[in-house]
Amino acid sequence: MTIKRIAVITAGGDCQGLNAVVRAVTKHALKNGMEVFGFKNGFDGLVRNEYMPLDDCAVSGILTRGGTILGTSNIANPFDYTLAPLGTPQEPRNVSNLVMENVKKNRIDALIAVGGDGTLSMASRFLDMGLPIVGVPKTIDNDLSATDFTFGFDSALAVATDAVDRIHTTAESHHRVMIIETMGRYAGWIALRSCLAGGGDICLIPEIPYSDEAIAKAIISRREKGKNFSIIVAAEGAVNERGEMSVQKTIAGSTDPIRLGGISGRIAAMLEEKVGLECRVVVLGHLQRGGTPTAFDRWLSTRFGAEAVELILKGETGNMVALRGGDIISVPIKDAVAKLKRVDPNGQEVRSALAVGTSFGSSRIG
Numbered sequence: 001m002t003i004k005r006i007a008v009i010t011a012g013g014d015c016q017g018l019n020a021v022v023r024a025v026t027k028h029a030l031k032n033g034m035e036v037f038g039f040k041n042g043f044d045g046l047v048r049n050e051y052m053p054l055d056d057c058a059v060s061g062i063l064t065r066g067g068t069i070l071g072t073s074n075i076a077n078p079f080d081y082t083l084a085p086l087g088t089p090q091e092p093r094n095v096s097n098l099v100m101e102n103v104k105k106n107r108i109d110a111l112i113a114v115g116g117d118g119t120l121s122m123a124s125r126f127l128d129m130g131l132p133i134v135g136v137p138k139t140i141d142n143d144l145s146a147t148d149f150t151f152g153f154d155s156a157l158a159v160a161t162d163a164v165d166r167i168h169t170t171a172e173s174h175h176r177v178m179i180i181e182t183m184g185r186y187a188g189w190i191a192l193r194s195c196l197a198g199g200g201d202i203c204l205i206p207e208i209p210y211s212d213e214a215i216a217k218a219i220i221s222r223r224e225k226g227k228n229f230s231i232i233v234a235a236e237g238a239v240n241e242r243g244e245m246s247v248q249k250t251i252a253g254s255t256d257p258i259r260l261g262g263i264s265g266r267i268a269a270m271l272e273e274k275v276g277l278e279c280r281v282v283v284l285g286h287l288q289r290g291g292t293p294t295a296f297d298r299w300l301s302t303r304f305g306a307e308a309v310e311l312i313l314k315g316e317t318g319n320m321v322a323l324r325g326g327d328i329i330s331v332p333i334k335d336a337v338a339k340l341k342r343v344d345p346n347g348q349e350v351r352s353a354l355a356v357g358t359s360f361g362s363s364r365i366g
């Protein structure tokens with residue numbers, strides 16, 4: 001079948017490199033004689049039939065720009081849709097048929113869905129309904145097992161590492177405990193790698209449960225060695241040895257139903273009480289997702305976008321592009337979302353951190 005018109009969406013949380021994918025998709029598709037439609041705000045644009053035609057001018061100058069010119073949403077789930085026309089919440093309903101109708105009405109031959117595990121799980125359901133889709137993996141969390149890297153991660157890591165670097169001088173000057181809280185959901189990649197790269201002293205990640213006592217012990221032992229300041233890098237999803245996580249709120253109907261956050265404040269209060277040291281917290285939050293993508297993320301996004309169009313040209317929809325070594329390969333979307341990629345608590349990376357004296361605030365490891 002000759003492919004005449006393709007659509008692209010960016011869905012889920014934004015990250016650096018989304019625009020670079022949209023640019024590469026558009027340029028490569030245009031070169032191959034296709035028309036490209038960018039649907040707005042993830043799957044919501046396909047529900048509401050809101051789109052913009054993408055040509056060379058529309059994607060000019062966006063390679064280095066953070067965010068997404070198409071907009072995104074992590075609450076627009078067509079299978080559990082709660083958004084009324086004016087954005088007022090309503091009872092969840094399945095509007096996936098509207099997506100299929102709009103694809104048909106606009107004569108879209110294939111869809112490129114750029115997103116994380118939530119988006120790709122929805123893409124997998126649309127595949128079952130007969131919609132030809134190619135997936136492109138994004139997320140600062142780097143938690144998709146089918147790819148070595150998702151784009152967005154390297155840029156977020158650069159922000160977090162810069163924060164660890166900057167906090168050193170003020171921690172040292174004031175002899176304080178400084179706690180940096182990173183994102184990453186249920187995976188500790190951003191926290192672990194920024195802690196390794198920035199020389200943090202204590203690293204709290206979801207994969208290695210922490211105990212208050214072990215954190216306090218690590219700080220006291222540093223002080224006994226004459227180190228009057230400590231830097232803790234805490235992943236938002238870190239869990240304690242009782243299995244408790246710091247949850248800000250739960251959001252019904254979202255593909256991301258748990259909003260994490262608050263671990264840094266909790267640890268600071270505990271340390272002030274237990275060790276009597278002055279603590280301060282820095283929550284990096286969405287700063288990690290903003291701004292210019294790193295060279296690596298631009299490289300990866302551009303290659304993912306171009307290869308996604310290649311898959312469509314080869315008739316290989318149902319797959320997701322992925323990075324393996326230095327190559328872009330394709331993997332079935334269904335396999336890509338089957339398993340989260342998390343830090344191996346007994347793996348080499350954790351051992352490297354232990355080797356340079358990093359504590360995981362655990363009574364079991366280290």
Ligand code: F6P
Pocket residue numbers: 013074116139140141183184185236256259260289
């Ligand atoms: O999945 C990306 C991510 O930034 C997570 O690291 C974080 O937990 C979540 O999204 C935050 O989502 P929101 O933008 O809805 O606050």
